[in-house]
Amino acid sequence: MAGEQALIPISVLTGFLGSGKTTLLNHLVRMPELRRALVIINEFGAVGLDHDLIARSNEDMVVEMMGGCLCCTIRGDLRATLRDAPWRFAREGRCWFDRVVIETTGLADPAPILHTLMTDPQLRTLYRLDGVITTVDAFNGMATLDSQEEAVRQAAVADRIVLTKIDLLSSDARREIEARLRAINPAAPIVPVLHGVIEADRLFDAGLYNPETKSLDVQRWLQAEAYDAAHGHGHGHGDHHHHHHHDVNRHDDRIRATCLTFDAPLRAEAFERWIDILTSLKGADILRVKGIVHLRDHPRPVVVHGVQHLFHPPVELDDWPSEDRRTRMVFITRDITADQLRGTLSLMTIGLDRFGLQGLVEQIPAPGVPGGVIGGGWA
Numbered sequence: 001m002a003g004e005q006a007l008i009p010i011s012v013l014t015g016f017l018g019s020g021k022t023t024l025l026n027h028l029v030r031m032p033e034l035r036r037a038l039v040i041i042n043e044f045g046a047v048g049l050d051h052d053l054i055a056r057s058n059e060d061m062v063v064e065m066m067g068g069c070l071c072c073t074i075r076g077d078l079r080a081t082l083r084d085a086p087w088r089f090a091r092e093g094r095c096w097f098d099r100v101v102i103e104t105t106g107l108a109d110p111a112p113i114l115h116t117l118m119t120d121p122q123l124r125t126l127y128r129l130d131g132v133i134t135t136v137d138a139f140n141g142m143a144t145l146d147s148q149e150e151a152v153r154q155a156a157v158a159d160r161i162v163l164t165k166i167d168l169l170s171s172d173a174r175r176e177i178e179a180r181l182r183a184i185n186p187a188a189p190i191v192p193v194l195h196g197v198i199e200a201d202r203l204f205d206a207g208l209y210n211p212e213t214k215s216l217d218v219q220r221w222l223q224a225e226a227y228d229a230a231h232g233h234g235h236g237h238g239d240h241h242h243h244h245h246h247d248v249n250r251h252d253d254r255i256r257a258t259c260l261t262f263d264a265p266l267r268a269e270a271f272e273r274w275i276d277i278l279t280s281l282k283g284a285d286i287l288r289v290k291g292i293v294h295l296r297d298h299p300r301p302v303v304v305h306g307v308q309h310l311f312h313p314p315v316e317l318d319d320w321p322s323e324d325r326r327t328r329m330v331f332i333t334r335d336i337t338a339d340q341l342r343g344t345l346s347l348m349t350i351g352l353d354r355f356g357l358q359g360l361v362e363q364i365p366a367p368g369v370p371g372g373v374i375g376g377g378w379a
């Protein structure tokens with residue numbers, strides 16, 4: 001479709017207060033890849049410092065949204081800004097910018113911003129989400145993750161994690177923060193950055209579905225293998241607590257990354273219902289879902305992608321990206337274990353057809369103790 005050709009990629013740059021977002025952005029806007037980037041900065045409070053910094057790069061435009069947090073109070077303004085921008089920033093009748101970067105405030109939960117981008121029908125005809133870039137201050141990161149749930153969420157939804165201030169810590173400390181981030185979000189590559197200096201291509205074009213090529217770099221996007229590797233490293237394992245002493249209440253102990261794989265094609269209606277049930281019961285705790293799905297009677301793969309209770313409209317790819325035709329879904333959840341996730345599927349094996357879920361899959365992962373799992377909060 002002609003209209004799809006022009007979809008403009010949007011990157012959401014998030015990261016806790018002082019974690020180096022502005023430093024990074026300042027460097028990035030000077031790179032050729034961002035020559036025609038529209039940068040939308042959300043300032044909390046009235047100090048327009050970021051604007052002054054970025055305005056030095058003359059080709060870039062900055063839309064600054066003052067007086068509120070973009071993710072909540074003036075979310076409508078983000079929508080309006082994005083809707084108007086192609087016309088407002090037109091040159092010779094054509095949209096001037098070819099990429100958008102939205103910098104959130106350090107305290108923002110990026111999910112509502114992603115929801116806006118995913119659900120607004122008008123925005124969907126103009127833009128596509130390229131990815132979420134999260135800066136993590138390597139020096140203060142451990143303490144911030146301990147005390148700030150938003151910081152954990154920001155890391156959990158990331159497609160790329162930028163580890164800043166690596167000059168300030170020992171290699172042991174660096175290994176520790178990297179391991180912790182990998183446990184929270186196994187798929188996101190961790191990109192170490194000193195004073196914001198990084199090549200743009202390591203952060204942009206994160207491999208999400210690109211309607212221009214009708215393709216998806218599944219390997220790059222899903223990184224399903226990373227989830228298997230993460231399994232052995234502390235999450236949800238009994239011995240975890242031996243390594244730390246004050247971690248009982250760490251926010252990221254509640255966060256789990258799980259990859260579910262199905263060899264046989266799934267029944268389409270049952271799959272949809274499963275997603276519906278999952279999101280309506282546990283939406284708030286499903287931080288991020290990505291998947292490539294093989295539906296019965298659909299020769300082509302379907303890509304699903306969700307943040308909390310909202311799913312991107314599924315997209316059918318032209319072809320399977322590789323020989324691997326299995327359904328692969330990766331989940332980053334809070335307070336939901338892999339067993340509980342599988343438990344929602346095992347509803348079907350025990351014949352709870354009131355959900356219309358029977359026959360979703362032919363082989364279902366070992367259901368564990370189905371009654372217990374379901375009794376434990378799923379039904």
Ligand SMILES: Nc1nc2c(ncn2[C@@H]2O[C@H](COP(=O)(O)OP(=O)(O)OP(=O)(O)O)[C@@H](O)[C@H]2O)c(=O)[nH]1
Pocket residue numbers: 015016017018019020021022023024105106135164165166167168193194195196
């Ligand atoms: N030592 C060191 N300092 C850094 C590095 N990157 C950024 N900083 C410093 O960290 C401080 C905070 O960086 P900013 O880029 O302003 O962080 P921010 O995430 O935009 O901060 P907020 O806008 O408050 O959320 C600044 O003083 C930077 O100079 C780094 O790699 N090493």
